[in-house]
Amino acid sequence: MTAGVEFESAVLDEHLRKALSDRPIAHLCLNGVDVLLGGVRPRLVIICGEPGAGKTTLAHQLADGLAQDGRPVLFYSFEIAAPPLVGKSLVRLSEGTLDVASLAGNDAIKCADQAQRAAERYRNEIAPRIAIIERPSDPVEIGALVGICERETGIKPAVFVDYVQLLPTQADQMAADERLAIKASVAGLRRIVNSHEVPVFAISSINRTSYGKAVAGLDSLGGSSAVEYASDQIVYLAVDGKGDERRENLAKPQRPVTATLLKNRYGATGSVRLVFDAEHACFREAER
Incomplete structure (x- = not known):
């Protein structure tokens, strides 16, 4: 029977x-980014940029900040394991007494006291x-966990x-066509935003032809134009400068x-x- x-x-x-x-419903720990996005709302926000611009670090720092402010956070990490992410959180929480290299390297014993204090804060x-969450999870599974999280905490994550x-x-048949797979994925994230009314921040790669550009166009998004069409906001991260200046900045x-x-x-x-302070796994606003 057809519905009316x-x-x-x-x-x-x-x-x-x-x-x-x-x-x-919340605000981000980086005021400039918060103002740029108009705060945290039930929207699909894409963070994109070339390698070295700090996409994962920015997303993870914003996630930590929301958790510190009392908002439940589901962080799906399909590339970096949980322990290194937690390690970066400890570096940020140490307020400059730790850096990524010392925490993971031969200086770890010397930094034990600072690491312990940061661990207690974490x-x-x-x-x-x-x-x-490191396990492979499609949008349907993500949506189900969003519902569970909201029921258990009483707060939209x-x-x-x-x-x-x-x-x-x-859909197995989509595996043979990356564009179809990405289209299905981003459409699934869109449904999560609409049906659960939660904010979703998703990192996207860009096409290699866009590497080195100070500001790329929307056509730079990797894999499928569906990423552009389904998103509410697209943030493009680029290391400043052109040519040699940019390569020097990227090495800093x-x-x-x-x-x-965008x-x-x-x-x-x-x-x-x-x-982007890579040594301390954090972003801060540039001085004017």
């Missing part, structure tokens, strides 16, 4: 409620509200996916980076200047 047409008058009150209450401030091109799909432990909002479905675009 549901005209807007039947659901208008609910749609009006949502339209008139479209305000941030245990108390972040760990109770963040889940780092923020979802982070690292990254779109590694999301598995349920503290890299000048510009985050440019697409904003609900407002203006713009950019913010950042510093």
Whole structure:
């Protein structure tokens, strides 16, 4: 039996409620990025850029910040294992007394006291509200866990996916065509945002032909134009400079980076200047 047409008058009150209450549910720890995005809302935000621009570090830092502020976070990491991610969190929490190399290298024993203090901060401030999920999970499974998390905590979680091109799909026939697989993945993330009304931040690769560009176009997104069409906002991270200057900046432990909002479905675009401190696994806003 075919269902009848549901005209807007039947659901208008609910749609009006949502339209008139479209305000941030949280704010990001980097004020410039928060202003650029208009706060954290139930939207699909794509973070893209070439290797070395700090995509995973930025996403992970924002995730930690939301967890510290009391927001449940589901961080899907399909490329980096949980222990190195936690290690980067400890470096950030040490407030400059630790760096990535010392934590993982021969100086680890010398840094034991600082690492222990950072670990206690992580245990108390972040760990109770963040889940780092390494197992392959398609959008259907992610959506199911979002529902479980909201029921158990009473709070809508923020979802982070690292990254779109590694999301598995349920349809075996799509495996032979990367574009179809990516299209299915990003459509699944879109459904999570719409049906669960949660923010989803997903990292996307870019095409190799876009490497080295200060600002790439929307056609630089890797694999499928569906990434562009399904997203609400697209943030492009680029190390500053051109040619030799850019290569020199890319080699620095503290890299000048510009985050440019290439697409904003609900407002203006713009950019913010950042510093990617690779040694301390963190971003900070550039001094003006």
